[in-house]
């Protein structure tokens with residue numbers, strides 16, 4: 001039902017010859033093994049581990065063999081600081097081709113006027129965006145005031161004034177316990193050291209963003225930047241409303257779609273729920289629901305594109321041309337009609353999982369989901385997120401703990417379990433399997449007894465863990481992962 005090279009029927013070669021993917025990966029491992037066998041073994045073992053695990057981590061996926069293979073080559077040898085056609089190094093014609101093709105597919109995929117595909121990760125994409133905004137909103141007006149063309153012409157006093165101004169800017173982003181991300185202005189991340197941050201959260205009764213409170217905070221706080229986007233919020237966001245609020249207070253509106261880019265690409269999120277018609281600037285990762293290589297990208301309205309182009313060397317090192325090649329492949333794949341089917345199935349599966357859990361009495365934050373993830377409140381089981389996460393892992397179910405709104409156990413132990421369907425949907429699992437997974441999760445949570453002396457320890461009957469493990473294994477056996485890849 002989805003892309004055949006990641007899930008579905010095992011692609012046995014009828015005439016006994018080795019197919020192209022198997023041949024490519026076997027040969028590559030042989031070459032690696034000749035230098036350091038432990039690395040070749042770890043790579044091969046990773047495939048095996050991924051095949052055996054019931055992966056419900058909402059931020060992970062399985063990239064296609066074409067995406068993986070596009071990364072392993074001599075494009076990695078090239079320095080190409082700068083932008084397409086304007087490099088600080090000679091001999092970048094092939095990198096120019098690679099980056100141009102990636103940009104062409106990215107723009108077409110998201111119907112965006114401009115795309116920047118150099119960021120090495122989601123954090124980097126956000127840093128590029130923040131500094132593009134700071135350049136546009138703080139640096140440019142200061143240069144105008146000082147009547148200088150560029151920062152190297154500023155006097156020491158002017159430069160000191162500008163540096164002060166950079167540090168005095170405000171950001172409004174989603175709170176961590178409502179599902180926001182560290183890079184949205186929180187102190188452990190550099191964004192929290194750059195900006196004076198205030199958060200918006202969710203309404204206690206509905207678990208959904210409290211837009212009225214957000215508007216009130218924006219009016220009072222007057223941020224330079226409003227950030228939309230999340231890593232653990234199970235609902236749609238109304239980006240049209242966020243833009244309206246940003247316009248009202250004169251803020252630049254940025255959306256970090258790192259988690260749900262695949263749902264935007266696959267046209268599940270459209271209109272008010274797509275960031276594209278509304279945000280001034282959009283950032284993403286490429287390896288989560290978008291199913292590409294590990295990396296990031298930035299999209300911007302034309303008025304910000306010149307500043308985004310300065311991402312390297314502003315905050316980025318030389319672009320990873322081999323990863324940009326893989327991004328081009330992933331964007332091209334996501335432009336296929338089958339990707340829309342995939343994206344729709346992610347949400348159908350997520351809702352089936354939510355329903356399966358709910359009907360077994362499991363409590364979900366906001367009562368359900370509109371996207372690729374479900375947030376379980378494990379508090380009613382007397383468990384912390386940490387205990388639940390480990391009990392599930394001991395039973396062969398891979399999830400991660402996550403804070404829930406107003407979490408009584410804080411950000412480390414937490415009271416939530418975040419589960420997501422992008423990876424298992426790539427593998428071909430559907431609604432019926434989601435109900436079985438809900439049963440497995442419920443069995444583990446209901447069978448786990450917390451240890452009264454510790455927020456990390458618990459007791460789970462080994463027979464229960466064993467049985468769930470076995471059932472998860474049987475479930476996955478019907479959906480071979482990377483069926484075209486046989487390492488022998």
Ligand SMILES: *Cc1c(COP(=O)(O)O)cnc(C)c1O
Nearest residue numbers: 121122123181230231258259285
């Ligand atoms: C995952 C994520 C990031 C960070 O991505 P990395 O590639 O790990 O740097 C940034 N923002 C959001 C909302 C995310 O979910």
